[in-house]
Amino acid sequence: MTVSMPLPAPFLTAVASVIPDERRFDDPLSTLAFGTDASFYRLIPKLVVRVESEQEVVALLRLAGNHQVPVTFRAAGTSLSGQAISDSLLIVLGERWNSREVRDQGRQIRLQPGVIGAHANSVLLPFQRKIGPDPASINACKIGGIVANNASGMCCGTAQNTYHTLAGIRLVLADGSVLDSEDPQSIAAFETSHAELLGQLAELGRQTRANTPLADRIRHKYRLKNTTGLSLNALIDFDQPLDILSHLMVGSEGTLGFISSVTYNTVPDFPHKASALLVFPDVQSCCQAVTVLKPQPVSAVELLDRRSLHSVENQPGMPAWVKDLSAGACALLIESRAASQSLLHEQLVLIMASIADFALEKCVEFSEDPLVYNQLWKIRKDTFPAVGAVRQTGTTVIIEDVTFPIEQLAQGVNRLIELFERHGYDEAIIFGHALEGNLHFVFTQGFDDPAQVARYEAFMQDVAQLVAVEFGGSLKAEHGTGRNMAPFVELEWGSDAYQLMWQIKRLLDPQGILNPDVVLSEDPQIHLKNLKPLPAADEIVDKCIECGFCEPVCPSQGLTLSPRQRIVIWRDIQAKKRAGTDTSALERDYRYQGIDTCAATGLCAQRCPVGINTGDLVRKLRAQQAKSPRAATWMADHFHTTVSAARAMLYLASGARATLGAPLLARTSAALTRASRGRVPQWTAAMPEPARRMRLPNPPSDSRPRVVYLEACVSRAMGPAASDGEQTSLIDKTRMLLEKAGYQVVFPAGLDNLCCGQPFASKGYPDQAERKKQELIAALLEASRGGVDPVYCDTSPCTLSLLQEGADPRLDVYDPVRFIREHLLQKLDFTPQQAPIAVHVTCSTQHLGEAEGLIDIVRRCTTEVVIPEGIHCCAFAGDKGFTTPELNAHALRNLKDAVQYCGEGISTSRTCEIGLSQHGGIDYHGLVYLVDRVTRPRMSR
Secondary structure, three states: OOOOOOOOHHHHHHHHOOOOHHHEEOOHHHHHHHOEOOOOEEOOOOEEEEEOOHHHHHHHHHHHHHHOOOEEEEOOOOOOOOOOOOOOEEEEEOOOOOOEEEEHHHOEEEEOOOOEHHHHHHHHHHHOEEOOOEOOOOOOOEHHHHHHOOOOEOOOOOOOOHHHHEEEEEEEOOOOOEEEOOOHHHHHHHHHHOHHHHHHHHHHHHHHHHOHHHHHHHHHHHHOOOOOOOOOHHHHHOOOHHHHHHHHHOOOOOOOOEEEEEEEEOEEOOOEEEEEEEEEOOHHHHHHHHHHHOOOOOOEEEEEEHHHHHHHOOOOOOOHHHHHOOOOOEEEEEEEEEOOHHHHHHHHHHHHHHOOOOOOOEEEEEEOOHHHHHHHHHHHHOHHHHHHHHOOOOOEEEEEEEEOOHHHHHHHHHHHHHHHHHHOOOOOEEEEEHHHOEEEEEEEEOOOOHHHHHHHHHHHHHHHHHHHHHOOOEOEOOOOOOOOOHHHHHHHHOHHHHHHHHHHHHHHOOOOOEOOOOOOOOOOOHHHOOEOOOOOOOOOOOOOOOOOOOHHHOOOOOOOOOHHHHHHHHHHHHHHHHOOOOOHHHHHHHHHHHHHOOOOOOHHHHHOOOOOOHHHHHHHHHHHHOOOHHHHHHHHHOHHHHHHHHHHHHHHHHHHHHHHOHHHHHHHHHHHHHHOOOOOOOOOOOOEEEOOOOOOOOOOOOOOOEEEEEOOHHHHHEEEEOOOOOOOOHHHHHHHHHHHOOOEEEOOOOHHHOOOOHHHHHOOOHHHHHHHHHHHHHHHHHHOOOOOOOEEEOOHHHHHHHHOOOOOOOOOEEOHHHHHHHHHHHHEEEOOEOOOEEEOOOHHHHHOOOHHHHHHHHHHHEOOEEOOOOOOOOOOOOOHHHHOHHHHHHHOOOHHHHOOOOOEEEEOOHHHHHHHHHHHOOOEEEHHHHHHHHEEEOOOO
16 A cells, blocks of 8 residues: 655644534544545545535635645545545535525426435436436435546436536536536636636637547547546537536546536436346347347346356345356346336337347346336346355455447457456356446455456456457446546547546646546556455455445444444454554444444345345444343343333433423433443433333233234333323323224233343343343243234334344234234224324334335325435434434434424334434324324224
């Protein structure tokens, strides 16, 4: 790894006057965490700054210019070619870069660079529009990166990428000057202050257009999907210098300036779609079919070679026939979309007629059934993770991204396969966006010895010659040049075009401080330097490819560490330990940043391409550090006493509130929580009153169907908050609803001593957790007559715990959502209320697959449902809201604004509802409260 000079002390002092302490990071843990993106490179920044305004960016760029400090901008860090890392100053977007402005009924949208791509599309969904780019990382990547890389995707092609759908841009140049192409005043000021710059850009355009061979080459290159080098097409597509400048910024990867906002011309998002999978006997006929399909009404045509199909053939849910395909088989996954179903059907007839003469080895015909087409797309989407999941620990997964002219696609595929065999990449697979000749190939690579690095270098040299020279294709179609392909830009483009790119770079960044060695580099070996190690850390996380897809759903992201960063730091700790390096300081910081502030709810696993639950690692580390196994055992043996103690604590808190008043108690409690490092729980106005102890008799059975009611321990301990407008206990409300629907409610014997084990597991005591879980299962089997009767659990986290590993197949355990959905909807009549209702889908509800079910039930209960954007997990996490309240506060920091017009919130976890009520400013209740309020028994007809 290269060694760079420390940042100048006067520069650091000046930065401190612009950016507050809490948004500047130079400690080893933070710089390592931020020094990781999705690529296979690593640079450790000297300073990381989280910016929250354009004014801060302007100030930092001016300071960087004055002190010759290189600067790199970072949005989500999902880039694959090394664009978002730095060994100098790394500027990271904060959360205030998230504004969206929809215009003209969705035909345009103005976005700041911090908006996640999928969120932009969710805003446009009511207008049946979307942004043109649709990268595979759209649920995690941000607009800043999408624009800076000119990202595209499966359905985007070239016509709908950022370059071709750009309506306006606001940018900050290296000298700190600002230009807004949609603001006449900004344009006028810039034309005065930067007349010389604009004149030079205009001249470069004239020279390029007059250079016929160069202009023709540029047109040829952008006939293909191409993100190698700078966007030279701006010089021949436009003659006005402001247009040239705006479009040069697209795909510039932070090397020409900072993108402060962008306005897109949106594209239709047709609601009707169908997909088919056609398997051809060989690559040649498959690629010939692509050329036939090109003019047809298809929205996507994805190619999968036999190796990629082989990589997923053993995945759960894969069709059995995938295993039986011939060795040379090659498949096309085809999708067509239309504004109406009748038009869609017409399109499908045209598509199938166009390829009727091709012999097929297997055909899954077009289907509009979501179950079918989702299964087909799962085959495509699982190919990359499948390679990642089976790679050897310590190796990385590399996904390259090339384009062949479509008429030479078959030759290109076969030649790539030859290169895999020549260089020994037996696991390599090929898939891609066939309509554009854009192929991705995935292989695993170790960088821990010179022989492996040499093999990679030889392979990439051969790939570059094959794609760029022999076929005249592009070495980067949509992943950006980065430092990965910077040494090959001249090979692909030729000397004239390459020198033109350097002219543009030096014109806009004369000091060379913007993202040096990215896109353009004078170091021919830059792609072989600063290669990222992926040392073994723990088998739970060793398959992590550090893509960052997990980060948007992590509640601690932005407060401490994200799942990706937790893994990065733990890998580094383990590697340092093996090398004999003292890690005590790093581990001390990691205790809070990595372990204490992890909610461990596992939503990261749902977004992870290889299914990693970082919470499992955190629970394992907590178990290793757990210091009170005897106390945990005593609590497990005397659980009824534990629940009683919790009630007693709530009685004390209630008395203190009555004596001191809520404001003083809240301040005092917060101070005690901080002083005790979380050992004393924090009291808030949303703190529950103690639940009154109840006798739960089981009367003799009658003719009504029975349901076993498992009241969770939190429901037994916690009643409504004193300030809550709803004072009926959860158990009373649940029993009322179940009996209204005609059920006889019974309770397991010894309920006060029963627990699903989750509180013990989350604290790092898995043995005690499993024992309590098995005790509960035995009691439920007895109460349900061996599993004859369904079991209703009133909180979704406990339900999930019972249904996870070690579940008894005889028990049919329901959370509130599934039980209401499957058993009560047909027994109750709903009269929707008018007041809007906020819905919080708990992590456990998501894991149970009941998110849509919950939303559907609430929609039956009210005419307006509010689902706050970006709040995936409340991070109360059992008791974290009491012991680490800053985590809960951070996760719900935007909740109050999102639910301000709602009179009530709904969830399915009592502890989650405490934090939601506190930070949302409205009362949150269990789902049963709402359902009971708006229903009456359905009369038999």
